[in-house]
Amino acid sequence: MSSVKNTDTSLLIVGGGIFGAAIAYYFKRDNPNEEVVVYERNELCSGNTSLAAALMSRVRSYGHVIPLSKETYRVLPELEKINGDALDIHYNGALHLASTPENIASLGNMLKLASANGIDWEYITPHQAAEKVPWLSAGAARKIAFIPGEAITDPYLLGMAFANAAKALGVKFIRNTEVIELLKPQQAVIGVQTKNGIHLAKNTVLAAGVWSTNLAYKIGIALPMAPVRSQYWITETFESLFLPTSPTVLIPEANFYSRPQGKSLLFGIREAQSFYADPRELPSDINTFLFSRDKGWHDLEENYKKLLPYFPAFEDIGIKNYVAGFSGYTPDNQFILGEVPGVTGILLATGCVGAGISVAGGVGLGIACLAGKKPNPFDFSPYSYNRFGSIDPYNSDHLATCAAARSNKTSG
Ligand SMILES: Cc1cc2nc3c(=O)[nH]c(=O)nc-3n(C[C@H](O)[C@H](O)[C@H](O)COP(=O)(O)OP(=O)(O)OC[C@H]3O[C@@H](n4cnc5c(N)ncnc54)[C@H](O)[C@@H]3O)c2cc1C
Known part of the structure; x- marks a missing residue:
């Protein structure tokens, strides 16, 4: 040594x-x-x-x-003050959709936890949801909760x-x-x-x-x-569908989440079988790892039929970016x-x-x-x-x- x-x-x-x-x-x-x-x-x-x-x-x-x-959330202004620079935080809120009895129950449970932690939320109608998120056909859901204070960032x-x-x-x-x-x-x-x-x-x-x-x-x-892979895609710009001010959208029935990325949509899915790696095979630079030969296309195909009732325009929208990385998941x-x-x-x-x-x-x-x-x-x-x-x-x-x-x- x-x-x-x-x-x-x-x-x-x-x-x-x-x-x-x-x-x-x-x-x-x-x-x-x-x-x-x-x-x-x-x-x-x-x-x-x-x-x-x-x-x-x-x-x-x-x-x-x-x-x-x-x-x-609490520490953000503290960091901004020390750094003398505003953080890129957008408080667009989040929409949680649920349709099956199981998902409605787990949404209800989550919202109880939100209330217990002093976080405001409300149930809204499909029409109200569509006003916030033009691409969303929220009538496919039986419950829609809106949590106004949720944020996205860089x-x-x-x-x-x-x-x-x-x-x-x-x-x-x-x-x-x-x-x-x-x-x-x-x-x-x-x-x-x-x-x-x-x-x-x-x-x-x-x-x-x-x-x-x-x-x-x-x-x-x-x-x-x-090390378990997460992957997401970013669509082409489509001004009338994707608003930078829209909330994030979570649809467990379609294994789907999204957030605005400017006038495009960033969306991810959870595959039925998530891809994982042996920790000994990880390169030291994650950007050199080959996460998917077809940029996740196969996984999209597996899921998109579940998504179409909520996102009818999905089939007509081009994809411009694919991003993947690993998170450490536990049992x-x-x-x-x-x-x-x-x-x-x-x-x-x-x-x-x-x-x-x-x-x-x-x-x-x-x-x-x-x-x-x-x-x-x-x-x-x-x-x-x-x-x-x-x-x-x-x-x-x-x-x-x-x-x-x-x-x-x-x-x-
Ligand atoms: C595609 C994707 C989407 C995600 N979306 C979200 C989301 O929407 N919301 C959310 O909250 N989280 C999300 N996550 C998870 C989030 O990215 C991680 O939880 C977070 O980045 C973990 O931070 P970390 O510091 O633990 O890991 P990392 O950012 O990976 O940092 C670990 C660091 O350790 C360094 N290191 C490793 N070994 C050594 C060594 N031997 N010596 C010195 N340095 C070393 C690495 O170079 C690396 O920089 C997502 C992750 C992925 C991959």
């Missing part, structure tokens, strides 16, 4: 995506005299963060997730807003430098090994997205997640956040289950509190890393179970 560097670091974060950047921001904000260092092997927020559709959904099927997203800019605010407070970001190994000589993680040497730290946070599995496994921590669709029982000096901030943009604020604040030995304002107990007992993160049945969790997701 080469030279030992920087033994004064209080918090060392592996990964400069939105999770790493948010954790760095909160920890430095609340512990201004402590040294915080982030290692990123590529450019900041250039991993899956930059690929997100960036629906900032607060209202989801699990009540414990909502406060995490609410923190993201995910890269939001990630960079956390990073820039952290930098302004004094966090050191070391880019283009890979963490080769977490150092755990006994039952404590004491820092990391990079090509430049050893970097010791009091606490290390593993926020390396879908790549976290491989780093953790080397030190005996088996993360219960799999129960919950994150992996917090401590590792029996190992000190390490915190996990991974298993984003496709919701990392929305929950970045809560994840950042919660992990920063744990690192600073302060009470965590959020309940991280549903996210404990060992909740499935002993697992093999490379086992194909385990990977398939995680992918199925994405396919069964209904709430954005």
Whole structure:
């Protein structure tokens, strides 16, 4: 091993995506005299963060997730003030449609959770829905809920807003430098090994997205997640159908979500069988991964008949862009956040289950509190890393179970 560097670091974060950047921001904000260092092997927020559709959904099927997203909304003006720059946030609202008894019940449950968390919503008519979203034939749904405060954003800019605010407070970001190994000589993680040497730290946070599995496994921590593909498409511009001010639309019966992208529509689907990868096969630059030879065309064909009753013009609209990336999905669709029982000096901030943009604020604040030995304002107990007992993160049945969790997701 080469030279030992920087033994004064209080918090060392592996990964400069939105999770790493948010954790760095909160920890430095609340512990201004402590040294915080982030290692990123590529450019900041250039991993899956930059690929997100960036629906900032607060209202989801699990009540414990909502406060995490609410923190993201709360922190936005704080970031704007520090950075002196307005964030690109559009509060267009969200429309949730439901038709089957099962989906109507789960929508009702979600809306109860919204009310309990002080988030306004209302049921609206198909006519009101069509006024907001001209392409939508909402009469195909039996219930339509409108949540006015839901937002969309540019995910890269939001990630960079956390990073820039952290930098302004004094966090050191070391880019283009890979963490080769977490150092755990006994039952404590004491820092990391990079090509430049050893970097010791009091606490290390593993926020390396879908790549976290491989780093953790080397030190005996088996993360219960799999890299599972999300993919979306952006249509051609069609001014009379796609309004920049339209809300996001979620239609579980059609496995579909959408948001405006200027005067085009960005839409995604959840395949019946989500595609996943073995974590050992991930390239270090996600943009070099071949997600689909036919740009998801086969998956669109599988789904479009379910979509047509809601989106009759779909067959006539051209597609101009295809985007895909990986999120870390777990068997129960919950994150992996917090401590590792029996190992000190390490915190996990991974298993984003496709919701990392929305929950970045809560994840950042919660992990920063744990690192600073302060009470965590959020309940991280549903996210404990060992909740499935002993697992093999490379086992194909385990990977398939995680992918199925994405396919069964209904709430954005
Ligand atoms: C197509 C798609 C659509 C999505 N849509 C939404 C959405 O609408 N709403 C939402 O909330 N979320 C969405 N997500 C999920 C969201 O993108 C993720 O939850 C979020 O980006 C996770 O952030 P992260 O920081 O954990 O991961 P990443 O952004 O992937 O960051 C991890 C970083 O760690 C770095 N790294 C890895 N290994 C090492 C190493 N050894 N040394 C140093 N650095 C390392 C990587 O280079 C990377 O930059 C979507 C994801 C995809 C793929």
